[in-house]
Amino acid sequence: MSAESRPAIDGRIAELDDGQRRLLFDRRVGDAGEVADATRALLALVRSEGDDALFDFARRFDGVELDALEVPREKWGEALESLDSEVIDALTRAARNIETFHRAQLPSDVEVEVEPGVTLGRVFVPLEAVGVYAPGGRAAYPSSVLMGVVPARAAGVKEIVVCSPPGPDGMPSPVVLAAAAIGGATRLFAVGGAGAIGALAFGTGSIPRCAAVVGPGNRWVLEAKQQVAGEVIIDSPAGPSEVLVVAEEGCAQPAWLAAELIAQAEHDPDAAVAFVTTSPSLLEAVRRELRIGVAATPRREVVAEALSTRGALLLAADHDEMMTFAEAYAGEHVVLCTRDPRADRAGMRTPGTVFLGGASSVAFGDYMTGANHVLPTAGTARSFSGLSALDFLRSYTWQELTAEGAAGMAGPVATLAEAEGLPGHATAARLRGSKAGEETS
Template identity: 55%
Template sequence: MDSLCTSILRYRGPLSALSREDRRRLLNRGGGSDARVASRVSELIARVRDDGDRALFELARQFDRVELKSLEVPLERCHAALASLEPSVREALTRAARNIARAHEAQRPGAVEVETEPGVWVGRRPDPLGRVGVYAPGGRAVYPSSVLMGVVPAKVAGVGEVIVCSPPGPDGLPHASVMAAAALAGADRVFALGGAGAVAALAYGTESVPRVDRIVGPGNAYVAEAKLQVVGAVAIEAPAGPSEILVIADVNASPDAVAREMLAQAEHDPEAACVTLAVGEVLADAIARSVERLAHEAKRWEIVTSALGSRGAVLSVQSLEEAWPFAADFAPEHLLLATASPQDDLARVRNAGTVFLGERSSVAYGDYMTGSNHVLPTAGLARAYSGLNLLDFYRWTTWQRVEAPAAAALAEDVGVLADSEGLFAHADAARAWRRP
């Protein structure tokens, strides 16, 4: 579709005209691990696993250019950062934390027990995890909102201990807004640790950093790769990559509103994927023109144009019916339904990290304030993964209870199945209860 490209958007024209290669590039956004990143991360993890705190101090000198006196940040420093926060920012973070707590409290699971046949009971109960690590980026990308998205649900779930890790600045401390958010959300401990080293410390534990049960939170390519490499030693919420949005728009949509949503995600990362499916060529052309105009006014112009030039698309469809199969395959992190009846159209959605109903439901609201979690699957993994939610902070204990008459009734059939699999001791254990 090169002949359909503009100076900014990589793809324009009818969805049906996409070549197989162009469609594959839009849909296959994961790309696998970069071999150089994977190799470097493996080395860093091994250093931390083998040398513990000593490696972490060395990594701070090497990557953060700071000589740390302590890996752990006193909570008093976090509370001081919160007290010093700009009042309007503190008020907004407090409002966000309140909404996040409300939304996640509604997800609280309960114990269940069912009698599968007379005298045979099967049940399970949710148990909060003992310890969770929340990673918060630092440096050029500082997201106190992501601290709230990790810590608040963990506290709502009743996790025993919630630990925040974030890279140190020149003063040896994480960014003040990250420390403030950690204090506001109720984090139990905070460490000045960043990158793959922080992930390794949380996964394996060191002299100072306790081992956790699950690691959540966004990060750069090294953090994302490290989380993948420590799976098996610890759980993670989901593999993550650059931000992305798919907008489905009909004739009722405002071209400028759609364009603003595309640019909002494009400014995250040069590799962000920003795609719109618009009903009719007239609307598609209007949206593309809005994207062109607003992109040139963007403060993060270089990042925006790089993203749109890599995986930016405004494609026309003949009807909404043509859009749904592509949307299911694309499985976006954010799906915005800029349609006349978004509530009705929600029933057609199969794969998405989270869905925004109507163009007024800006993705920015979900990123910060609605209470829904903004830690979401990317790269098409919404086909199998869900966004971070309260269930991520539990494990389930299951149980079975078999009463005496039921044991006698089960014994022979269980014995037959065990014999058929060659597990004769299993058969003997079952048949021992044939008589009540």
Template identity: 55%
Template sequence: MSADALKYRGPLAALSTEDRRRLLDRSGQSDAQVASRTRDIIERVRRDGDRALLEMAREFDRATLTAVEVPRSRWEAALASLDPKVRHALERAARNISKAHAAQRPHATEVETEPGVVVGRRPDPLGRVGVYAPGGRAVYPSSVLMGVVPAKVAGVGEVIVCSPPGPDGLPAAGVLAAAALAGADRVFALGGAGAVAAMAYGTQSVPRVDRIVGPGNAYVAAAKLQVVDAVAIDAPAGPSEILVVADGSANPEAVAREMLAQAEHDPDACCVTLAVGSALAEAVASAVERAAARAQRREIVATALRERGAVLSVGSLDEAWPFVSDFAPEHLLIATAAPQEHLSLVRNCGTVFLGERASVAFGDYMTGANHVLPTAGLGHAYSGLSVLDFYRWTTYQRVDRDAAARLADDVGALADSEGLFAHAEAARAWRNP
């Protein structure tokens, strides 16, 4: 690969204002045609229900279905026939995901704000959750685990999985096996915006859910944004991305491996390294080019690096952290001599990997952390998927007789000041219980 294999190369400080803006702005404005077609699909599902889903399976997936639900026997058979090595790895991943997310379970709280006045908050598991699992070019059984296992740990009443059917009318065998292993309750052979609409609004066969989680293509992402009037979603999601901060202790080859691991996901993936010193930056850039030339998914990698790849030098680590905060990456790898010392400087990102041995691949599959993460700079406002996403909170309060009498006049005064006179009367009625 040539020197122009990377979109940006050189000192961070030398980036033009426009180039810096392009690196930071990864929102990828929603394609108007995608948004319009998605709206049509959603309305079609709301109007025609299962009939629309069966028709769209023929149109979009070239699959002829007689029913949208996959019998449990088919996904249990997929698990039974799974390669033993893959099954062992999935079982290990599921155990770690369960352990990590069980430690995140929230607890009820109560506080007496003044004598006789108690305010409490109680976490209640959601009744039903939908997990979307991509199909086609991107089949990720690991993502099924990331959605189903935390939901089951949280105590969600029912967890359903939707994934596109192949020509045989079934989702990918790996997805079916993962659904069985993770403990899903129902599986549907549904893909794209139609699956999202079915989960959001319900059909004759597909039950309406309380929250939809999981990655998907542009139509899935657009559909999730368009159904938020009816259902909660995890977070808007886009192509994969990584930001590596490396000092002289880092191995350029290891940094290059991490960049390629994200670049192979998607031609629109964004892969950036900030290296302390021009010598390290050049070593990393050269290693990236060598690795890209021999990558199995060479065309995808080359496009991602050419359009959104960067290896930039900084004078010191202090120069790197403001850019990290502005960039808000999905994955941040801190490949420095003392990565733990820098953790407190990080606020805006999906997940942090401390040290080059903490490969993003380990987090994607096996550590137990969740790999469903905010992208496109949304780490400023969103967190990665966790067990907390599968609860809603019930707030309650108790007021005893004496406290009601003490509250009455002040509440009445505030209500009067806002012109809510019935509120004032309701409060003052307890002045002399």
């Protein structure tokens, strides 16, 4: 295998050393301390200087002098008109599928009588304003706009604010603008990186303060989201992309399997891509196809760096070792090209999302199936879920007691209150349990 396509790890799972296991299972970026400090400073500037800091960031990081941060609505329309009709049709189809799937996930309000005279309820309400971050830089991501905006709209959010980095002309990519229009965003700003996350979380003179900030991004965006998480809701630690392809002999063409690795590696040099199989011959075939695919891709340098930094080709002794590894890896995307992928999926608890069978490429989920591509990375799928309409809702409970319900509960509640040394609670309960309490109610 050429140096350009050689993965960081290539061998048997059973023979991995401690350093290789750390590389596979601890996928956080290595300069987290430096990034954290720099991000903290950027967020402090946004909090104290607002729009002025954002204009300065555009000059420093994006190399553009902006006249305004907000992109006018007419520019959205111009972007739509400039795009090929096939692109518009694809975005529209994707938005429709995303809305269909995410509306189906919306919860129903709850009302239940837990005992006679005591009725409780839980009500779900949409957040007032949410911020959606769409990455820029190496590539435009209109798909990320749809993945954030459409579920928020499905949840009933009134103000949906998109931030995406400006290009050389001071505007986000036309396909990002078009996606904002198709998805149903209400405002859009040419602001990127940690500055955008801070602006959405704190609010500035131009950008409204949001209750939630969602969307994927690079290590600075991820760090910024984690730092503002105490003030706003964030979706999950969605950092550089990653995929684990799990395959058995005869279940998918080797070229397809190699293409899955290349597709995610082309996102970012920090991307993590891994392949595991029980078949030595399949491993060799994928190794060969990977070499061919890397040589052919226009994003060769990005793919090669990702492979050499966090790429892995692994051989498992048997099916159990392969699936145990997949569970421990807790990948953002897991592709199951096994003899019974549905059964294998049923035994998994840690993936961000799972694709079943050789025809189910991650690329379909990235763009058009309707499931969300904003997913937890770096092993955090052990705890976090992918973005959904639920992230744009909050809930509150209500409680109603009749006189009879209060009378039946007063004694036990007073007993517990006194056991905790809270006599005022006991008195409040007993008053409502007394005859006088019933009359005044």
